[in-house]
Amino acid sequence: MQARTSDARAPGFWPLALVFALFVLFMYGPMFAIFTLSFQGPEGGLTFPMRGTSLHWFRQLAEGLGTVDIAAAFRRSLMLGAVVMLLTVVLSVLAGLAFRKRLAGGNALFYVAVASLIMPSIIVSLGIGLQFRLLDTGLKAALAAMGAESTLEDYGTALGLLTSALGAHLTWTLPFGLLIMFAVFNRFNPAYEEAARDLGASPWQSFRHVVLPLIGASVVGIGMFGFTLSWDEIARTSQAIGDVNTLPLELQGLTSTVTTPAIYALGTVTTVVSFLVIGIALGGAALLRRRASKRRG
Known part of the structure; x- marks a missing residue:
């Protein structure tokens, strides 16, 4: 009898492979x-079979979908995503540096920071919206008490893209950034910093020329998480953004009013932006990792 080769498949390989293939099809099939x-x-519709091939619905998307200003919502989402990305990176890196030292109450602070991951998103959104409406009431009462009638008439609401919506998105992106940064610094070898200090580097020079290049790939990954999580967020934005909408909220609203493939064109554009950001982040992380390895070499 011929001996069984070392590369023969285990009995459970094909059933598991079939389950995995079905999972991939279920996850990515609707997107494709x-x-x-x-x-x-x-003449195309919302279902198969396809009726011709063209860029017609992308051109219609560029011209606008009725009263919805897609271009403005697109710009708002880009701006919000960029600000969320920047703040997530900065705050996560600073928190990671701070938690390298033993802090009084550090464990409680950590659990408070990441607790929003397990809270229902819609509850977070409702709570933030309520807080800012209470802030509006207090500000209006203060303006009325001071007799600032003209300011009171011009005052609208504190709810907005870069106030309440920004805070809502940070409750979602910051915990991911913190967890990544803590994991990175948990494996970080402080000998590199000590060597830089021995050579006369200041704390800032040590961070800029030693620490930051070594953690650069992870910082880029945090930025990618920050942007993509903000770009696609709906639940935490819905009750906390005020009178304007981001692109995901507009897309959600259009699903009940637009009955042409233009809605698919919009979904394709938003997904391409997400993949583009991921591609740039992966390329940047690979470049930084290569530079860091050269420095260590």
Whole structure:
């Protein structure tokens, strides 16, 4: 009898492979279906079979979808995502540096910071919206007491893109950034910093020329998480953004009013932006990792 080769498949390989293939199909199949249907001709509908192939629905998307200003919502989402990304990176790195030392109450502070991950997103959004409405009431009462009638008439609400919505998104992105940064510094070798100090480097020079290049790939990853999580967020934004909408909220609203493949074209554009950001982040992380390895070498 021929001996069984070392590379023979285990008995459970094919059932597990089938389950994994079905999982991938279930997860990515709808996305590719939307991509495909967005390139239909002018007579296309919302289901298969396709009716022609063209860029008609992308052109219609560029011209606008009724009263909805897609371009403005797109710009708002980009701006909010960029600010969230920047703040997530800065605050996560600073927190990671601070937690390298033993802090009084550090464990409690850590659990408070990451607790929002397990809280229902809609509850967080409702709570933030309520807080800012109470702030509006207090500010209006203060303005009325001071007799600032003209200011009171011009005052609208503190709810907005870079106030309440920004805070809501940070409750979602910051815990991920903190967890990544803590893991990075948990494995960080302080001997590199000590060597820089021995050579006369200041704390800032040690961070800029030694620590930051070594953690640069992780910092880029945190930035990617910050932007993509903000870019796609709906639940935490819904009750905390005020009178304007981000692109995901507009897309959610259009699903009940737009009955043409233009909605698929919009979904394709938003997904391409997400993949573009991920690609840039992965490329930047690989470049920083290569530079760091050269420095260590």
